[in-house]
Amino acid sequence: MPTDPLKLRQVSVFQNATDDDLKLIVQHGIERSIEEGEFFFFQGDPAIHAYVLTSGRAKLLQMNSAGQQVNLRTINAWQMFGALGAVRENAMYPASAQALEQSTALAVKSDYLHEFMQTRPYVSFDLMKLMTGYIQEMQERYRELATEKVERRLARALLRLTAQMGVKTADGGIELAFTRQDLAEMSGTTLFTASRVLSDWEKRGLIESGRERVVIRNPHGLVQIAEESGK
Amino acid sequence: MPTDPLKLRQVSVFQNATDDDLKLIVQHGIERSIEEGEFFFFQGDPAIHAYVLTSGRAKLLQMNSAGQQVNLRTINAWQMFGALGAVRENAMYPASAQALEQSTALAVKSDYLHEFMQTRPYVSFDLMKLMTGYIQEMQERYRELATEKVERRLARALLRLTAQMGVKTADGGIELAFTRQDLAEMSGTTLFTASRVLSDWEKRGLIESGRERVVIRNPHGLVQIAEESGK
DNA sequence: CGAACAATTGATCCTCATCAAACCTTGTGG
DNA sequence: CCACAAGGTTTGATGAGGATCAATTGTTCG
Numbered sequence A, B: 001m002p003t004d005p006l007k008l009r010q011v012s013v014f015q016n017a018t019d020d021d022l023k024l025i026v027q028h029g030i031e032r033s034i035e036e037g038e039f040f041f042f043q044g045d046p047a048i049h050a051y052v053l054t055s056g057r058a059k060l061l062q063m064n065s066a067g068q069q070v071n072l073r074t075i076n077a078w079q080m081f082g083a084l085g086a087v088r089e090n091a092m093y094p095a096s097a098q099a100l101e102q103s104t105a106l107a108v109k110s111d112y113l114h115e116f117m118q119t120r121p122y123v124s125f126d127l128m129k130l131m132t133g134y135i136q137e138m139q140e141r142y143r144e145l146a147t148e149k150v151e152r153r154l155a156r157a158l159l160r161l162t163a164q165m166g167v168k169t170a171d172g173g174i175e176l177a178f179t180r181q182d183l184a185e186m187s188g189t190t191l192f193t194a195s196r197v198l199s200d201w202e203k204r205g206l207i208e209s210g211r212e213r214v215v216i217r218n219p220h221g222l223v224q225i226a227e228e229s230g231k
Numbered sequence C: 001c002g003a004a005c006a007a008t009t010g011a012t013c014c015t016c017a018t019c020a021a022a023c024c025t026t027g028t029g030g
Numbered sequence D: 001c002c003a004c005a006a007g008g009t010t011t012g013a014t015g016a017g018g019a020t021c022a023a024t025t026g027t028t029c030g
Helices: A005-010 A019-027 A110-118 A121-147 A150-165 A180-187 A191-203 A219-227 B005-010 B019-027 B110-118 B121-147 B150-165 B180-187 B191-203 B219-227
Strands: A029-034 A039-041 A049-055 A058-063 A069-075 A096-099 A103-109 A174-176 A207-210 A213-216 B029-034 B039-041 B049-055 B058-063 B069-075 B096-099 B103-109 B174-176 B207-210 B213-216
Touching: A005 A019, A019 A029, A019 A103, A019 A110, A029 A039, A029 A049, A049 A110, A058 B121, A069 A150, A069 A180, A069 B121, A103 A110, A110 A121, A110 B121, A121 A150, A121 B058, A121 B069, A121 B110, A121 B121, A150 A174, A150 A180, A150 A191, A150 A213, A150 A219, A180 A191, A191 A207, B005 B019, B019 B029, B019 B103, B019 B110, B029 B039, B029 B049, B049 B110, B069 B150, B069 B180, B103 B110, B110 B121, B121 B150, B150 B174, B150 B180, B150 B191, B150 B213, B150 B219, B180 B191, B191 B207
Parallel strands: none
Antiparallel strands: A029 A103, A039 A096, A049 A103, A058 A069, A058 A096, A174 A213, A207 A213, B029 B103, B039 B096, B049 B103, B058 B069, B058 B096, B174 B213, B207 B213
């Protein structure tokens, strides 16, 4: 099923694009469908396409030489990823993109997007805004990792996810669909430590947890853990 | 002493600017002179100026609520910093900028730079290239912090500094002028641990160290520490 | 029902942060 | 020109926070 051009308006980079612009993007894109666990691209591949996720969920991750991975960002529908090839020539993807569930994306040639932006400064500017946001977030996470303890990092990760993609449950909780492993990779710790912290929080009534699932019962309590200055 | 407009061509963001462009930037800028240890701006201040360092050296840092700080980036002459205000409106600086030695910078109003770039896509693109570079570097450092041990992180920090600002000594070493504290903040550890690691390296002949100074004698040895996969 | 995978929990160990004390280096003022 | 102060550095002792490993217990799905 081809992408409806007007839906692309939801993509922050295209918020100021004209209807004709959007049609052009769709015309120059290819639909790619990917199963859970498969990759859109790998770290180190030549960055020949930029992607817009049209359905599903994916993550950007980096691995070190020993195979340990860190989770850089979770991608939801109508978010753009892998766009840096449109800015630098002959760039390689600095991270891999893996589908968290069966997903589809619109792939646009980096070269085309580059050319497209040359004559549409409003698009470049929106892309820049997106990039400054990433820089800020990465700087913040870097500082957290360097100076904060695991419990607080995990609390912040959950709060960030809540803001970005929390789904309200019928009874007022906020549900997040992630494995302990995912959460660990997002907060720079191990599966085991993450599990321990979550168990503790569950005992204290802050959350409710299940397989591949965390329901936040008391967001304010998490904020307190994330913020509390001493200790 | 006013900045020579043509020198601005060294700033990567202005590499493709015209001579007239450069003159305009200088005309719209104010020279600011800052003593060692003083700040150009603080994290949280409204980002009303973008800066180009014209002499000296500075660092971008972030502090957490307990006052611990992390070093995000070292700024040398003819590098731009604090530019994100030109992209987002009403932005605040996400980090503080502190002079490492007596320094001067050209401060340009964010609003003006914004307007300036609107009609000069070649400048926007160069700024984007700069930003993608930061994103990549921060992602990499984030992964390192999450998955690598201190010794390796310190080795990488020194290698990065070598590439960015190493000064060859008469006898073939590469000199870096940083305190242990600075190095610790760059690699996400403490002054004490950094000191221990450096002492060890000195015993092994990899470096030579002194007060506010490290001379790299065997870069290849450091690369080996930075790369070695196991253990 | 059984296989595959996610999560929990306990025991152990290792890396590093922390604190304290002493030691160097550099620049300043008497 | 020496002495001293200030600030950078080293080194040791100690302990906490998590990583790691192993074993067990859910949970989901074909």
